[in-house]
Amino acid sequence: MSYVDTFYKRTLQSGEGFxxxxxxxxxxxxxxxxGLAGLTTALELARRxxxxxxxxxxxxxxxxxxxxxGFVSPGYANGRDAIVPVVGETAADELHxxxxxxxxxxxxxxxxxxxxxxxxxxxxxxxxxxxxxxxLHRTRDRLDRSFGYxxxxxxxxxxxxxxxxxxxxxxxxxxxxxxxxxxxxxxGLAREIERLGGSVREGSAVVETxxxxxxxxxxxxxGTIRARDVVFxxxxxxxxxxxxxxxxxxxxxxxxxxxxxxxxxxxxxIRTRAAVGDNRRAGDYYRLVDDGRRLLWGGKITxxxxxxxxxxxxxxxxxxxxxxQLAELKVELAWSGLMSYARHKMPQVGQWRPHVWYATAxxxxxxxxxxxxxxxxxxxITGETRRIEAFRPFxxxxxxxxxxxxxxxxxxxxxxxxxWWRERKAA
Ligand SMILES: Cc1cc2nc3c(=O)[nH]c(=O)nc-3n(C[C@H](O)[C@H](O)[C@H](O)COP(=O)(O)OP(=O)(O)OC[C@H]3O[C@@H](n4cnc5c(N)ncnc54)[C@H](O)[C@@H]3O)c2cc1C
Numbered sequence: 001m002s003y004v005d006t007f008y009k010r011t012l013q014s015g016e017g018f019x020x021x022x023x024x025x026x027x028x029x030x031x032x033x034x035g036l037a038g039l040t041t042a043l044e045l046a047r048r049x050x051x052x053x054x055x056x057x058x059x060x061x062x063x064x065x066x067x068x069x070g071f072v073s074p075g076y077a078n079g080r081d082a083i084v085p086v087v088g089e090t091a092a093d094e095l096h097x098x099x100x101x102x103x104x105x106x107x108x109x110x111x112x113x114x115x116x117x118x119x120x121x122x123x124x125x126x127x128x129x130x131x132x133x134x135x136l137h138r139t140r141d142r143l144d145r146s147f148g149y150x151x152x153x154x155x156x157x158x159x160x161x162x163x164x165x166x167x168x169x170x171x172x173x174x175x176x177x178x179x180x181x182x183x184x185x186x187x188g189l190a191r192e193i194e195r196l197g198g199s200v201r202e203g204s205a206v207v208e209t210x211x212x213x214x215x216x217x218x219x220x221x222x223g224t225i226r227a228r229d230v231v232f233x234x235x236x237x238x239x240x241x242x243x244x245x246x247x248x249x250x251x252x253x254x255x256x257x258x259x260x261x262x263x264x265x266x267x268x269x270i271r272t273r274a275a276v277g278d279n280r281r282a283g284d285y286y287r288l289v290d291d292g293r294r295l296l297w298g299g300k301i302t303x304x305x306x307x308x309x310x311x312x313x314x315x316x317x318x319x320x321x322x323x324x325q326l327a328e329l330k331v332e333l334a335w336s337g338l339m340s341y342a343r344h345k346m347p348q349v350g351q352w353r354p355h356v357w358y359a360t361a362x363x364x365x366x367x368x369x370x371x372x373x374x375x376x377x378x379x380x381i382t383g384e385t386r387r388i389e390a391f392r393p394f395x396x397x398x399x400x401x402x403x404x405x406x407x408x409x410x411x412x413x414x415x416x417x418x419x420w421w422r423e424r425k426a427a
Pocket of ligand 1: 032033034035036037038055056057058059061062063064065066067068069070071072073204205206207233234235236237238239241254255256298336337338339340359360361362363364365366367368370
């Protein structure tokens with residue numbers, strides 16, 4: 001029961017662990033899964049005076065939540081173009097507003113809990129690999145008009161001062177978005193849950209549930225929790241949970257590499273502390289870490305977890321094709337993590353039956369969406385709001401099993417091909 005080797009594990013300052021469930025206990029709400037979805041749900045409930053027990057199979061933040069790129073920005077894994085046809089303009093706007101609230105929940109937690117170890121750094125740049133300044137102006141104006149959300153268009157000459165790559169045209173800087181050490185953030189939330197009287201239990205995999213009667217029972221190998229409500233938050237690692245949940249998500253692997261220390265070399269390529277993502281549909285994202293001494297670079301997806309070092313090589317190729325001057329930059333470490341994707345690529349946040357809830361399938365855009373997902377579940381359990389209904393159009397659809405996995409991999413390769421074609425035309 002230990003964390004996989006990542007930059008975040010290597011730079012962890014919070015040493016504490018949490019106890020295993022070793023006896024039977026009772027509480028208002030049992031939350032299953034100690035990623036950011038489960039942690040935010042439990043914290044929001046504890047803040048509303050509910051007694052909570054959170055059960056995590058491994059360690060807090062052991063899954064995607066402690067291994068990701070650390071980008072915290074508004075939006076969902078699926079874009080507005082795909083959301084509007086399902087729910088209409090007004091509901092899509094409301095969902096977007098909630099995604100901004102999710103980002104602010106993370107910022108507020110870091111501030112109010114004094115989580116300096118999460119090392120928040122402001123700014124994320126969306127860099128275009130095809131010419132598109134007019135479109136960026138339209139996006140900036142729409143965000144400002146619809147949400148009062150300010151972003152800045154970065155002209156090509158200015159962008160080329162920050163990112164010394166022949167691949168980029170213009171960019172959109174979001175100064176409200178930020179990037180963090182996500183594992184420290186997750187541990188900070190867990191500490192706060194316990195400070196408020198909740199129980200956080202690691203090494204406590206849920207192996208069986210009894211959900212039919214008014215008093216729900218959640219069993220690990222070493223104890224049983226009796227609770228009025230249960231919330232399932234297993235992400236891409238969901239196991240031993242509701243069959244309906246098991247069928248409704250695809251575990252998709254994605255990859256991150258960390259370079260060796262080379263501050264001077266890296267500064268020949270990247271001269272901003274803002275994080276960067278490109279506009280390809282199967283794009284890369286990266287940021288300076290370790291005070292500018294190393295580069296953390298993420299991208300690629302596969303439907304079966306491949307050897308991270310092999311995928312690290314592909315990521316490195318991508319890095320060098322973006323920045324040829326980094327050809328000598330060596331890779332120190334690469335790792336993978338599983339994301340949970342629904343067929344509709346939107347979060348699954350809702351109620352399965354009375355007092356049984358789920359918050360999962362946050363895909364590759366989970367840092368803000370787990371926060372708002374957790375908050376609306378807590379609001380629904382306490383009867384405070386029914387904002388959870390905003391996610392109702394995105395239910396627990398069957399993913400198609402192995403054929404669904406094949407379709408995802410083929411779609412991804414198709415996106416890569418269309419990215420290549422668009423860039424070739426623009427060159
Ligand atoms: C490599 C990578 C990079 C990413 N980069 C970004 C990014 O930069 N920005 C962004 O917004 N999103 C990013 N994401 C997505 C984001 O990390 C996820 O959407 C989010 O962390 C999901 O949180 P979660 O709590 O749903 O799942 P997880 O963090 O995976 O947590 C689920 C937990 O449930 C536990 N569990 C499962 N079954 C049981 C059981 N039976 N009993 C007890 N516990 C159980 C697991 O052990 C696990 O710890 C990235 C994801 C990956 C993998």
